[in-house]
Amino acid sequence: MSAVVLAAGFVVPSYADEPKDKVKVGFIYVGPTGDHGWTYRHDIGRQQVEAEYGDRVETVYVESVPEGPDSERVMTQMALNGADIIFATSFGYMDAVLNVAKKFPNVKFEHATGYKQADNAANYGLKLYQARHVQGVIAGMMTKTNKICYVASFPIPEVMREINTYYLGAKKMNPDVELSITWVYTWYNPGLEGDAANVMIQQGCDVVAQHTDSPAPLTAAQEAGVVGFGQASDQMKFAPKAQLTATIDNWGPYYIDKVGQVLDGTWTTGDYFGHMNTGAVGMAPFANMPAEVEAEAQRVKDAISAGELFGFTGPINKQDGTAFLAEGEVATRMQLDTMDFYVEGITASPPT
Structure with a gap:
């Protein structure tokens, strides 16, 4: 742990209130991208970010990350590798997000379905x-x-x-x-x-x-x-x-918006709860x-x-x-x- 903290101490600051030419975006998934459910839809959102911003973004992801210490390790590595914003897409990542956010105050963190926030950690969800x-x-x-x-x-x-x-x-x-x-x-x-x-x-x-x-x-x-x-x-x-209907999670617009805020220097923490009336x-x-x-x-x-x-x-x-x-x-x-x-x-x- 001390090595991680030491390494974090030598990260070059990237001030989120300054516009950026390019942003590195990390995603951490609780399941495989081919689950045809929750993680699949989050990864669709990641792909939509790439389609929206092209060469201005680089996205990375790690799938099937257990909730607990492994998630903290994965997010720490993402931050050390230069991620400007990290989306943690499962409830059980909540405390790990806050722990890593403290170590990397210039990285922006977004946690799905939770309720804890920090100056550089927002949460977001959908009214499913x-x-x-x-x-x-x-x-x-x-x-x-x-x-x-x-x-x-x-x-x-x-x-x-x-x-x-x-x-x-x-x-x-x-x-x-x-x-x-x-x-x-x-x-x-x-x-x-x-x-x-x-x-x-x-x-x-x-x-x-x-x-x-x-x-x-x-x-x-x-x-x-x-x-x-x-x-x-x-x-x-x-x-x-057999299918009568299905819930469809539409994360893409939120991801596009928040990555855009990092690009133009306007990102702020907050609490998003997407509604049916917006298509979320x-x-x-x-x-x-x-x-x-x-x-x-x-x-x-x-x-x-x-x-x-x-x-x-x-x-x-x-x-x-x-x-x-x-x-x-x-x-x-x-x-x-x-x-x-x-x-x-x-x-x-x-x-x-």
Whole structure:
């Protein structure tokens, strides 16, 4: 560690408030770029940065970096190798970002889905729970068994709030709906993801949702003759008979904007939360559903986009019956970013 600190001490300062002719941009990914989900979409954003700025940028990335000490090592090396801005694209990188940012005050850091900031470390995310609420509405109308299911990755606030809003959307349309949840404790492991989906399908689930990054749960749904949702990108080609829609994460505009700020010397820290109404949160075309389901899904999507509907509006109780939101109360950003419970009605045992 002392060698790293010593090396950091000899880095030539690059003042971010001065325009630059060229910027080196680093990306650190939690999964492989070919996961067809979360990391795949972040890498699409990286490619869009290259397309926008051409020879004015150089991008580098490291994929499949575990959350923890490895991420700190990778970001440190990127900074030592001259990166002007580093995008860390998973929640579990949060503390590592702050640690490395302290060592390299002239490098700009951007952390996806977190909530901690510094003078040279911003955070950014997308309101993906907006699309998930639409999926819940569809699931509640499509299930024939009244059993829907969810393949979950890690019990972090982002995943918990998407499970909750998915259930709330389904419950709104179908009071008898039940949600099963299996935690696989991985972002990307097609075998585990597919197995989790298959077990719940065998238990009667006929609509499969996921917060993991491979198409495996969706392809398991198709093989079993049920339906489901793509994750982070349009995965229709993997399950053309099963995909109802998919959340599409559109990171490119944000990456282009922030790299541009480093180029022109205007970068500042901040907290971005991309909305459906800007296209930052997208959805694949509705498919494999009756016309009345599609019409309701479109109505809900339009209302969310217009700011007329917010899935986390009270009255909402926690699973144990205690109040979370009073009648008409809307969840705050902090409540969303620290959500660590299931809402009332979900009977699955909370993860520990």
